[in-house]
Amino acid sequence: DVLYAELKQLANDGSDFEDGIVATGSIRLDLVTDKKILKTLVGVKKDDTFELDVNKAFGGDAAAIAKLLNISEEDAADLKSKFAVTVKNVNRLEEADLNQEFFDKIFGADVVKDEAGFTAKITEEIEAMFKQDADRKLQNDIYAQLTEQTKMQLPDAFLRKWLKATNEKLTDEELAQGYDDFAKNLKWTLIENKIIKDNDIKIEYTDVFEAAKQRLDAQFRMYSPTPLPEDQLAQYAANFLQEKENANRIFEEVKALKVFDYIKSVATLNEKEIAYNKFTELK
Incomplete structure (x- = not known):
């Protein structure tokens, strides 16, 4: 299931x-x-x-x-x-016959015609997934390296007091356990904002709107391979972004992606092919 x-x-x-x-x-x-x-x-x-x-x-x-x-x-x-x-x-997952009905159900009407086309389409999607995994790994490595190498002294004593003052339920134990992660994320936010400011990186509403549409489209395709009409998907995205929490989350995702794309464009990347099982073992 x-x-x-x-x-x-x-x-x-x-x-x-x-x-x-x-x-x-x-x-x-x-x-x-x-x-x-x-x-x-x-x-x-x-x-x-x-x-x-x-x-x-x-x-x-x-x-x-x-x-x-x-x-x-x-x-x-x-x-x-x-x-x-x-x-x-x-x-619930059940084994299916490799016929046109199955192909249409998975990829939409007439997108795939035979088993060869089915294999090619699956290969394409797996390659896209591998690229996404590689990008996520690179993004995590960039985050770790920049936060480690960037010298920045945070007002730790003040921040601890501020966290306690703004969250009455926060215990001393929880603060002690979570402060290092909080400080690291704050440091990364400051690094992100400086990169955005120094390089005039713009985050427009259209960027956030398109990202929301992509997120919702991916979710809807879990139920049906047939894409929603563009106007209907746009309406769903507009409603989705009316919730402040959703809008903030998508905005932060777009911001992170733009910063990541900029860093990739100016960094020297040494690409290397490895087996996927070896890739999953990388720290």
């Missing part, structure tokens, strides 16, 4: 984590390695709600967690929170 669900990050006391991770994605039960958790997921239905320890469920697989929550693998590796899960749909 594949659970299409909304996941919301929870605080230690079980309440919603303020400004925490909110994601919509697919939970593949065949990737869940914890047998006890897997047993609780088998048989869930649409609109069911439950708490999920994603780190435990996926055996600490940062790549799987990052893909599900749309976060970096570095953040996924450090993630300890539980998530409130609301099931939106349940898809």
